[in-house]
Amino acid sequence: MQYGHFDNEKREYVIDRIDVPVSWTNYIGTGDMMGVFNHTAGGYLICGSSEYHRVTRFRPNGVPMDGPGHYIYLRDNESGDFWSVSWQPVGKPKEHFSCRHGLGYVKYRSDYGGISAEQTLFVAMDEPVEIWDLRLRNDSGRTRNLSVFPYAEFSFHQVDMDNRNFQMSLYAAGSRFENGVIEYELHYEEDSFQFFASDSAPEGFDCLRDSFIGPYRTERNPLAVETGEMSGSFEKGGNHCAALKRSLTLGPGEEARLLFFLGEGNAAAGMRAKDTYSPVRADEEFRRLAAFWDEKLRCLQVQTPNEGMNTELNLWNLYQSEINVMFSRFTSFIEVGGRVGLGYRDTAQDAMTIPHSNPVKCRERLVQLLRALTREGYGLHLFEPRWFEPEGNKQSFKSPTVVPTPPRSQIVHGIRDACADDALWLVSAVVQYIRETGEDGFVDEMLGYADEGEGSVYEHLKRILDFSARQVGQNGICKGLRADWNDCLNLGGGESAMVSFLHLWALENFRALAEHLGRGEDAARYGALAEQVRKRCREVLWDGKWFLRGITADNRKIGTKTDKEGKVHMESNTWAVISGAATQEQGVRAMDSVDEYLFTDYGLMLNAPCYTKPDDGIGFVTRVYPGLKENGAIFSHPNPWAWVAEAKLGRGSRAMKFYNALCPALQNDRIEIRQAEPYSYCQFVVGRDHSAFGRARHPFMTGSAGWSYFAATQYLLGIRPGFDGIVVDPCIPREWKEFTVVRRWRGSTYLIHVSNPDGVEKGVRSITADGVRVERLPILPAGSECRAEVVLGAEERGADR
Ligand code: GLC
Numbered sequence: 001m002q003y004g005h006f007d008n009e010k011r012e013y014v015i016d017r018i019d020v021p022v023s024w025t026n027y028i029g030t031g032d033m034m035g036v037f038n039h040t041a042g043g044y045l046i047c048g049s050s051e052y053h054r055v056t057r058f059r060p061n062g063v064p065m066d067g068p069g070h071y072i073y074l075r076d077n078e079s080g081d082f083w084s085v086s087w088q089p090v091g092k093p094k095e096h097f098s099c100r101h102g103l104g105y106v107k108y109r110s111d112y113g114g115i116s117a118e119q120t121l122f123v124a125m126d127e128p129v130e131i132w133d134l135r136l137r138n139d140s141g142r143t144r145n146l147s148v149f150p151y152a153e154f155s156f157h158q159v160d161m162d163n164r165n166f167q168m169s170l171y172a173a174g175s176r177f178e179n180g181v182i183e184y185e186l187h188y189e190e191d192s193f194q195f196f197a198s199d200s201a202p203e204g205f206d207c208l209r210d211s212f213i214g215p216y217r218t219e220r221n222p223l224a225v226e227t228g229e230m231s232g233s234f235e236k237g238g239n240h241c242a243a244l245k246r247s248l249t250l251g252p253g254e255e256a257r258l259l260f261f262l263g264e265g266n267a268a269a270g271m272r273a274k275d276t277y278s279p280v281r282a283d284e285e286f287r288r289l290a291a292f293w294d295e296k297l298r299c300l301q302v303q304t305p306n307e308g309m310n311t312e313l314n315l316w317n318l319y320q321s322e323i324n325v326m327f328s329r330f331t332s333f334i335e336v337g338g339r340v341g342l343g344y345r346d347t348a349q350d351a352m353t354i355p356h357s358n359p360v361k362c363r364e365r366l367v368q369l370l371r372a373l374t375r376e377g378y379g380l381h382l383f384e385p386r387w388f389e390p391e392g393n394k395q396s397f398k399s400p401t402v403v404p405t406p407p408r409s410q411i412v413h414g415i416r417d418a419c420a421d422d423a424l425w426l427v428s429a430v431v432q433y434i435r436e437t438g439e440d441g442f443v444d445e446m447l448g449y450a451d452e453g454e455g456s457v458y459e460h461l462k463r464i465l466d467f468s469a470r471q472v473g474q475n476g477i478c479k480g481l482r483a484d485w486n487d488c489l490n491l492g493g494g495e496s497a498m499v500s501f502l503h504l505w506a507l508e509n510f511r512a513l514a515e516h517l518g519r520g521e522d523a524a525r526y527g528a529l530a531e532q533v534r535k536r537c538r539e540v541l542w543d544g545k546w547f548l549r550g551i552t553a554d555n556r557k558i559g560t561k562t563d564k565e566g567k568v569h570m571e572s573n574t575w576a577v578i579s580g581a582a583t584q585e586q587g588v589r590a591m592d593s594v595d596e597y598l599f600t601d602y603g604l605m606l607n608a609p610c611y612t613k614p615d616d617g618i619g620f621v622t623r624v625y626p627g628l629k630e631n632g633a634i635f636s637h638p639n640p641w642a643w644v645a646e647a648k649l650g651r652g653s654r655a656m657k658f659y660n661a662l663c664p665a666l667q668n669d670r671i672e673i674r675q676a677e678p679y680s681y682c683q684f685v686v687g688r689d690h691s692a693f694g695r696a697r698h699p700f701m702t703g704s705a706g707w708s709y710f711a712a713t714q715y716l717l718g719i720r721p722g723f724d725g726i727v728v729d730p731c732i733p734r735e736w737k738e739f740t741v742v743r744r745w746r747g748s749t750y751l752i753h754v755s756n757p758d759g760v761e762k763g764v765r766s767i768t769a770d771g772v773r774v775e776r777l778p779i780l781p782a783g784s785e786c787r788a789e790v791v792l793g794a795e796e797r798g799a800d801r
Pocket of ligand 1: 343345346485487702
């Protein structure tokens with residue numbers, strides 16, 4: 001069953017059924033001001049921080065599940081009938097309804113009672129101003145007298161102040177109306193205002209939510225809209241809203257356009273916004289937004305025989321990856337801003353996937369992560385980047401809504417709270433950034449450590465690798481500590497196979513970097529360490545048909561052939577192959593086991609059979625319902641690891657089978673099962689051992705976005721930037737005859753055509769760049785264009801990792 005369709009030409013997903021099973025969300029904003037909105041304009045806006053600076057309120061986990069929002073009510077002043085453009089909150093049956101989720105904007109359209117209305121929400125490019133663009137057309141064939149009421153509810157900024165213990169916050173917020181502009185203030189914050197304005201003078205306003213809504217009513221039937229009368233309310237203290245009224249008469253066929261602005265700043269800033277954002281300027285801002293995304297998308301465009309893959313890689317998958325890096329990651333309807341800052345492992349992995357389309361943000365994230373590394377070599381699992389910025393955030397007084405700067409002694413957690421994988425991701429992310437940008441000098445940049453002192457980026461990376469080398473358990477495998485990638489695998493002093501594999505991968509990447517930089521001693525030292533780790537992994541972790549997941553602190557193996565539960569795990573088997581720890585033969589066997597035990601039509605489950613008996617030696621995973629989350633769900637994030645593993649083994653058809661099963665765009669006609677957005681990877685899909693098998697949950701904010709993009713572009717299509725050229729090493733289904741990739745790299749454009757005359761899955765017979773035979777695509781003077789012909793064939797050619 002479908003609820004909408006992809007309009008790839010317009011780069012939009014069009015929802016045309018109102019009764020979507022769950023909220024389908026999208027993101028607006030490209031800078032500090034950002035928002036998340038669903039298909040009925042429910043959602044909220046933040047500026048800078050989703051924990052400390054929420055502009056509008058959201059009632060998380062509410063009924064309905066997605067309110068309030070940024071709504072526009074329309075009222076027919078003759079009949080008194082009223083409705084809302086985005087269907088909710090009034091919820092009147094529409095003759096036509098659609099929501100178009102685009103890149104950085106949402107657009108709602110409805111036809112009701114002969115009035116066609118369209119509401120677009122997006123954020124101006126250079127300023128924290130959200131633009132509400134309303135277009136009306138009278139299709140009723142008679143003159144209509146209408147009133148328009150835009151409405152949003154202000155927040156008390158900090159998520160806790162906004163959701164509990166109101167004895168202070170209820171009296172700390174104030175509002176007023178001046179020169180047609182609503183000004184909202186949080187009085188105890190310094191200079192902390194928001195405004196709401198309209199492009200021409202409103203004829204009424206309400207700043208107090210309860211006056212606008214009226215007693216014992218809801219957003220569904222606000223008193224002001226029902227009566228058509230605003231009360232002109234404002235006050236120091238209370239709950240506040242941005243509600244204006246404008247009236248207009250529309251003759252038959254007549255159109256009107258109204259603009260509203262919700263922004264950061266006081267009434268004067270609001271005045272400026274309404275003077276600045278004329279309809280012409282609003283159009284220009286909208287075009288600039290499109291151009292912003294154009295720039296990103298054009299960094300890599302593909303044309304393959306797989307339409308689902310084309311839709312993902314050319315549009316939605318990159319978009320989702322970028323959104324993760326920008327929002328990183330606590331802003332959604334599920335993660336509602338109650339945690340601060342950056343998650344170490346998630347941010348490192350997200351950053352690794354977009355250095356081509358967002359090198360600046362990627363670098364910024366890498367620097368933030370490097371500064372949150374301890375001298376010991378582990379990362380702070382969750383941290384606020386501002387804590388470690390040299391200038392810090394100077395705060396003149398203590399306020400619940402200002403990001404606190406606790407003393408370092410409180411910020412820097414001990415090793416007991418360290419996750420064994422966190423910082424290892426960063427090593428490969430930094431190497432990936434350098435491969436993409438060629439900024440070798442980054443390694444010499446001096447940065448502080450979270451606890452004390454400073455060192456070069458290069459030294460930071462060495463400390464990470466050395467930490468994991470020291471932190472090994474009784475079998476010589478890396479300790480699992482508080483958790484490894486799997487938050488619910490809590491091995492403490494027990495050992496994690498995945499972490500040792502990850503260590504090996506990081507070591508190999510670092511060795512390659514050291515070699516590239518001519519630092520031979522380090523290349524040799526870390527190369528030797530990699531060999532030791534590889535050897536140890538092979539000796540200790542192979543179980544005959546697959547790799548163990550780990551070993552508990554009391555020396556019980558996890559994930560063996562004799563286990564009844566948690567027999568086969570995805571993380572260890574995929575990483576055994578990706579890291580190069582597995583021999584080809586072991587890799588093939590292990591990934592065959594992954595296919596046999598974990599594959600479903602919706603993707604690969606994390607482990608099988610699920611755990612049903614608590615075992616605290618293994619961790620919290622054994623206490624999670626079977627089939628959900630980390631206990632045997634189709635956890636999306638590790639799925640692309642299996643694609644990479646299969647690509648390394650040379651099995652393109654298998655890799656594509658795995659790719660397609662998870663691919664959201666290919667599930668557009670299975671929404672009765674999937675429920676969630678088909679334009680977004682979700683954190684997990686419910687696994688086989690649960691009654692809701694196939695249901696997807698937690699869109700957008702998931703590492704599966706970046707990893708899917710990274711795995712598909714670099715390992716399935718096989719276009720991998722290296723230090724000194726682009727490696728082309730595809731692994732595809734044998735029936736693919738050809739595909740093309742346009743890749744921008746270091747200022748030049750590579751038009752790559754790959755043909756597969758012999759129907760192979762892997763192996764490159766020849767590469768020519770502008771007619772010249774090459775091993776890899778060369779670095780060119782910026783601004784060049786290079787036409788590359790790649791012929792796949794039986795004659796295999798080694799490619800670097
Ligand atoms: C969530 C967390 C991520 C973790 C994963 C598996 O997605 O954000 O850090 O790796 O769950 O537990």
